[in-house]
Amino acid sequence: MLLRWLSIIVVIATPGIIAAEEADAGPTGYQVYPEAPRFTVQSRKNTSKFQDCSRCHEEGDTDPEIRRLRTRHTREIDHGGNRFWCLTCHDGEKMDFLRTSRNEKVEFDRSYLICGSCHADRQRDWFFGGHGKRVSGWQDERIILACTECHDPHAPATKPRKPQPAPPVRVGLERQEIHRPATSHVWKP
C-alpha cells in the first residue's frame, strides 16, 4: 500500500521537478544586477503574440546551415544589419529556448538576457527602470514588460503610426501660424 502511494507521489512530482529545472535554466536576472530593485517580467507565454517553435521544430532536427528561409518564417530579419541568423539567438537543440552569446540556455521569458548581450546599456537601464514599461502601479510590486513586448526581436525598430487627433483650438481663439525666422540657426546633422 505504502509503495503504491509512494509511486503515485513520484509520478505526480516528476514533471514538476523537470519543469522547475527548465525554468531555472540559465542565469537569473538578479545575478546580472544584484542591486537592481526586484521585478517580475510579465510572461508572454500563453498569449496570442507568442508562438512555440516546438510546434513545428522537433528537438534536435534543426538544420544549422545559414540559408534563406523558405516557409512559415514570414518575416525577414531586420536586425543586426544582415549579420544575424536564427541560431544567433535561438537554441539549436531545443527550439523553445534561447542561447546567449556566452552559450547559456535561457527560456523565452528571460529574453532580456539575450538582448543585453549586445545592448548592455539599455539592459542596465531596463533593470533599474530607466528603460521599458512598468505595468503595475508606481509602488509595491514591480511588474515590467519584456523587451520583446515592444520590440519585435526580428525587426526591433518602432514603426511610425498615426497619432491621435490634434488638440482642439480653444473656443474663441484661432490657430496661430508659427512665424519661423528667415535665418534658422538650427543645427543640422
Added chain:
Amino acid sequence: MANKQQTEKMSEAIDHYRRTFLKRLGITSAAAVSATSAHGAWGGKTLGDTFADFFQQHYQRMTPEELRQTLRRIERKVQRQYGASINCTETPPLDGVVFGYALNISKCKGYRDCVEACATENNLAADIRYIHVLELDKGSRNLELADRYYDHETVPVQGKYYLPVQCMQCDNPPCVKACPVGATWKEPDGIVVVDYDWCIGCRYCMSACPYSARFFNWTRPDLPADRINPNTNFLGNRPRPVGVVEKCHFCTQRTRKGQQPACQEACPTGARIFGNLLDPNSEIRYVLENKAVFRLKEDLGTEPKFWYFSDR
C-alpha cells in the same frame, strides 16, 4: 435743462431696476420656501444644497464631517447636471512621498496617446487638454517655434522630435503665489492642486504660470453622461464648474492610491517614468542620478518636478 432730463431718465431707470429687483426677490423667496422638497427652483437644487454650496468652506479648513457632506453634495450635483452617478472621494497625500516625473524625449514618438488618456480620465471639457505634445526641429529648443497642432499621417516625422508639456508641479510654484484667495496650493506630496469651489476665476495663476499649464473653464464642460469617469476625488478629476481654473494634478485620484497616472499607463513607448522622489530605489531616482536630465525654463527658479532626459 438737458441735465435735468437726464437725471429724471436715470432715476426712472433706477426705479425700474429697483422694482424688478424687488419683484424677483419676492419670487425667489417664495420659491425658496416652496423648494424645501427635492426639486424646485435653482435647477432642481434643494434649498439645503444651495445654502451649503454658498457657505462651503475652503478645503483645508473643512472638518471631516463637512468634507463628507460636501463630497455627497458634489455627487448629487453631478447627477443633477450631467445625469451621471459618480463616486467622489477624498484622497489625502501619502506619508513619505513626493512625486516626480521624468520623460524620455528619445522615446516619445508623438503618438498623443497620453493626451487622450488624460482627457478621458480627468473628465476634461472638449477644448481643454492638460498635456500638449510639442513638435520641434531636432537640435532646437525654441519653444516659440513648437507646433502643438501637428497632424501627420504617421509620426515620428523625420527631423522632428516631440516634447510633451504639462503641469510641472513646481516646488516653488508661481501660480500659488499669484492666487489672491488661496484657492491653489502645494500639497505635502508636491502636487499643486486647486479647490475648484474656492477659485474665483480671476486667472492670475494662468498669467503667472510660465508653462501655460493652467486652463480656464469658459463654459460648463460639455460631458456626455457615458463619458464621465465615475472614479473621482475632490482635488482632482471631479467635473469642474464653469468659471474656474484647472490643471494637471498628476492624477491624484489614481497616484495617491498607488496607481500610475493615466498618461504613463497609456504611453505605448514607456517614455514616461513616475515615482516617489524620496525612495532611493525608485525608478525616477535612478533616472535622475544616472541620466543627463533637464527641466524647462529652469532659470526661472520655479523648481519643476518634471524632468526630461534622452537616451544619449
